[in-house]
Amino acid sequence: MPAPALSVTDLALSIGGRQLVHPLTFSVGAGERVALLGASGSGKSLTAAAVAGSLPDGISASGSITFAAGSGRGHAALIRQDPATALNPLVPVGKQIAIPLRIAGLSRTEAVTEAGRLLARAGIGEPARILSRYTGQLSGGQLQRICIALALACGSSLLVADEPTTALDAVTQLKVLATLRAWGAEGRSLLFITHDLTAAASLCTRALVMEAGQIVEQAPMAEVLRTPQHPYTRRLVQAARASGQPLAAPTATAVAA
Numbered sequence: 001m002p003a004p005a006l007s008v009t010d011l012a013l014s015i016g017g018r019q020l021v022h023p024l025t026f027s028v029g030a031g032e033r034v035a036l037l038g039a040s041g042s043g044k045s046l047t048a049a050a051v052a053g054s055l056p057d058g059i060s061a062s063g064s065i066t067f068a069a070g071s072g073r074g075h076a077a078l079i080r081q082d083p084a085t086a087l088n089p090l091v092p093v094g095k096q097i098a099i100p101l102r103i104a105g106l107s108r109t110e111a112v113t114e115a116g117r118l119l120a121r122a123g124i125g126e127p128a129r130i131l132s133r134y135t136g137q138l139s140g141g142q143l144q145r146i147c148i149a150l151a152l153a154c155g156s157s158l159l160v161a162d163e164p165t166t167a168l169d170a171v172t173q174l175k176v177l178a179t180l181r182a183w184g185a186e187g188r189s190l191l192f193i194t195h196d197l198t199a200a201a202s203l204c205t206r207a208l209v210m211e212a213g214q215i216v217e218q219a220p221m222a223e224v225l226r227t228p229q230h231p232y233t234r235r236l237v238q239a240a241r242a243s244g245q246p247l248a249a250p251t252a253t254a255v256a257a
C-alpha cells in the first residue's frame with residue numbers, strides 16, 4: 001500500500017497556553033480527496049494552515065506532520081477563501097505562475113507556454129488572455145483556479161483548499177469544484193476544508209468532522225451521509241438534506257474518471 005500523501009499525528013495548536021486544537025491524528029491517502037468539515041471556529045483553518053506550514057504568528061504547534069517521500073517539488077499548496085491574498089497584485093498572474101517553472105529549469109518562453117497550459121488545466125477559459133492580467137482584473141472564481149494552476153506549477157502533490165467556494169456564486173462554485181475534482185483525478189491528494197456538506201459530498205470520498213478543536217468523526221463520505229454518528233454530524237446531514245440539494249458521495253468510478 002502506498003504511503004499516505006499526508007500523515008498528521010497528535011497535532012495540537014495553542015496560543016498563550018490556550019488550547020485551540022486538541023491532539024488530532026489523521027491521514028490523506030495518495031490520490032485521496034478528504035473533506036475536513038466543522039462549524040465556524042472548530043479549528044479547520046488552523047489545522048489547514050499547520051499542514052501548509054503557514055500558521056499565524058503566536059500559535060504554537062506540537063505533534064508531527066509528514067508527507068510521502070518524493071511526493072513532488074512542493075509538498076502542500078494552500079488556497080484560501082480569499083485567493084487574492086496569495087497572489088501579488090503588482091505582477092501579471094502569468095508571470096507569477098512562470099516563477100516556479102523557471103526555478104524548475106524551464107526557459108522564459110517555455111515557462112510562459114506552460115503557464116498557459118496550466119491555466120487551461122485549471123479550467124480557465126482563454127488562458128493566453130488571462131496570463132497578462134493582474135489580480136484586480138479577475139473574478140474570485142478565476143483567482144481560485146489561478147491558485148490551483150500555481151499549485152500545479154509548484155509541483156505540489158497535496159492541495160489544502162480552505163473554503164475555496166464559500167464566497168462564490170453557485171455557478172462559479174461548480175466550476176471550482178470541477179477543477180478540484182480534476183486535481184484529484186490526476187492522482188494528487190486534496191484536503192478540502194468547508195462547512196458546506198453538499199459541496200464536500202460531491203467532491204470527497206472521506207470526511208473528517210471537527211467540533212471545538214477535536215476530530216469527532218472520521219469515516220467514508222457515503223457512511224457519514226448514511227449513518228452519521230456524532231450529534232454535530234447528524235445536524236449537518238439533516239440541515240443539508242433539508243436544503244433539498246442532492247447529497248451523494250462520489251463513487252469509485254467517478255473518482256477514477
Ligand SMILES: Nc1ncnc2c1ncn2[C@@H]1O[C@H](COP(=O)(O)OP(=O)(O)OP(=O)(O)O)[C@@H](O)[C@H]1O
Pocket residue numbers: 015020038039040041042043044045046047056057059195
Ligand atoms: N491567530 C489567532 N489567534 C488567536 N486565536 C485564533 C487565531 N486564529 C484562530 N483562532 C481561534 O482558534 C479557533 C479555531 O479557529 P479556526 O479559524 O481554525 O476555525 P474554523 O473552523 O476554520 O472557522 P471558520 O469556518 O469560521 O473559518 C477559534 O476559536 C479562533 O477564534
